[in-house]
Amino acid sequence: MWNATDDGGVGGRVALSGLLLAIAAGGAVDLALDRDAGLLHRAFELLLLALSLGAVAWLWVGWATERRRLASLRAASDATRAERDAWRERAEKLLRGLGAEIDEQLRRWQLSAAEREVALLLLKGFGHKEIAALQGRSERTVRQHAVAVYRKSGLAGRAELSAFFLEDLLLPPPSADA
Template sequence: MAFINDNKRFSQWAIALSLFVFVLITLDLLGDYRDGVAWIHLLAELLILILSLTGIVYFGRLYYQFAQAKINLLTQDLALANQQAQQWREANRELIAGLAVQIQKQFDSWQLTPAEAEVGLLMLKGLSHGEIAHVRNASERTIRDQARAIYRKSGVTGRTELSAFFLEDLLLPRQP
């Protein structure tokens, strides 16, 4: 990935430099043409103009190729992460189902409303209040109010304690 980033950065600089040369030569070429400079001089500047344009196109393509390579690597990484997550879910399907049942039982014992229970689950999954509001098609203020009701009914002070309530017993104690 570092190779791609370095070459991508080099391509950006090369494009910028070629574009700079292109602009300067274009301005000089127009000025020289108005001043009636010899055709051989104009042809030399036109050649430089074409070379700078060629550099823009060449390094532009190179930049695009490096960007595509980076996108491909990121897509592969994402696919691998999704595959590993799916394998983990399949291997632990019974555990996950049992945990979901136990979380719902605890929510019931706290007497959470169905809306509060849904918000609680989404908070345990790590969604922000804004994300939960979007998912539930509700205002962020409503979600904050429901979160406060969950904290009050459960006797915890916030999201971290809520998560810890369910995770604490799942994790093995540290060995001395």
């Protein structure tokens, strides 16, 4: 369905307005040339002239309203985008800091580079087969690295490894009593 505000741009608005103005001009010329026509004929032509001019005015008011609404939506979108970018920047700083802290803890456990890499992939949720495929190693080698991670860290397994790093990140929501 055609919408008066959906004209495809300025060119469409100008073309449609020009068409309606041409109709109005034609009606005005016809009205001037038909002086001898009856009152009913002249009243009908005046009505067509008024309707054409009214349609042009109505369309331009609608287009102006839509342009203002679009500008408002763009401003809101820009503000939301800026807020998102600021949040992303803050989150990235925190995540970089978290990554550095995780890496530091893995070093404190005196893990080898291969063991640290396996530990990070385990924290990301990868299984032994997936890690082996990613690293181009055998699943047995990956499993041995995982066992070394658990032994050197004093943790019982993958769940405890994840819990070690996530426990403090997942704080309970503040209570109403606090």
